[in-house]
Amino acid sequence: MKKFLFLPAMFILLGGLLLIQLPSGQSSPVQETVHLRADMDTYIQSWSGETNFGDEDYLNLSLIDVGGSLGAEFILLHFDLSSIPAEAEIDSATLELYLVETSWAETVGVSAYYVNDPWSEYEVTWANMPAHELIGIYREVDSTVDEYKSWDISSYARNWHSHPASNN
Numbered sequence: 021m022k023k024f025l026f027l028p029a030m031f032i033l034l035g036g037l038l039l040i041q042l043p044s045g046q047s048s049p050v051q052e053t054v055h056l057r058a059d060m061d062t063y064i065q066s067w068s069g070e071t072n073f074g075d076e077d078y079l080n081l082s083l084i085d086v087g088g089s090l091g092a093e094f095i096l097l098h099f100d101l102s103s104i105p106a107e108a109e110i111d112s113a114t115l116e117l118y119l120v121e122t123s124w125a126e127t128v129g130v131s132a133y134y135v136n137d138p139w140s141e142y143e144v145t146w147a148n149m150p151a152h153e154l155i156g157i158y159r160e161v162d163s164t165v166d167e168y169k170s171w172d173i174s175s176y177a178r179n180w181h182s183h184p185a186s187n188n
Contacts, residue, residue: 054103054104056099056100056101056103057099058097058098058099059098059099059100060096060097060098060139060140060141061079061095061096061097061098061141062074062076062079062095062096062141062142062144063076063078063079063080063081063093063094063095063096064093064094064096064144064145064146064149065080065091065092065093065146066086066091066092066093066146067086067087067091068145068146069145069146069147070145070146070147071145071146072142072143072144072145074140074141074142074143074144075142079095080093080095081093081094081095081130094149096135096139096141096144096149096150097115098139098141098187098188099177099180099187100187101177101180101181101184101187102184104181108181110174110177110178110181111174112172112174113172113173113174113176113177113178114170114171114172114173114174115132115170115171115173116168116169116170117168117169117170118166118167118168118169119161119163119164119165119166119167119168119169120165120166121165122163122165124163125163126162126163127160127161127162127163128160128161129158129159129160129161130158130159130161130169130171131156131157131158131159132156132157132159132171132173132176133152133153133154133156133157134152134153134156134176134179135150135151135152135188136150136151136152136153136186136188137150137151137188138150138188139188150188157171157172157173157175157176159171
């Protein structure tokens, strides 16, 4: 069980869950839901540029004041889609993160970004972070705890599935 933090907020991430809707191969489409847990998860921290957090229980996500400067922590999640048949069509994909605890009282914006370069859970740091898209999938996240927060990442999952080498 991993936890993550945002603006100062604490989340517990239960493995990062990706829900994918697939039609069946029958003449009348029947959808199948595939649940995938992240096979790699970590976070990186701007003020600890060379530190790797792959073994940590917490996944921190924040924009905070660090000695008068803006500090950032980003979460990296990877999902192995190899169990999905190559001929399958992905109807939808949803990233779900479970919010257990928070220190904020308002709604904040959180985005999921497409990562362009490979990375390793036990080697990635702020100093060697992978390149990512500059525009992400944005969602307002409220401070209600003990529930999943979700992002529609269908476009990401379709691209990962049709171009497996791009699944970073």
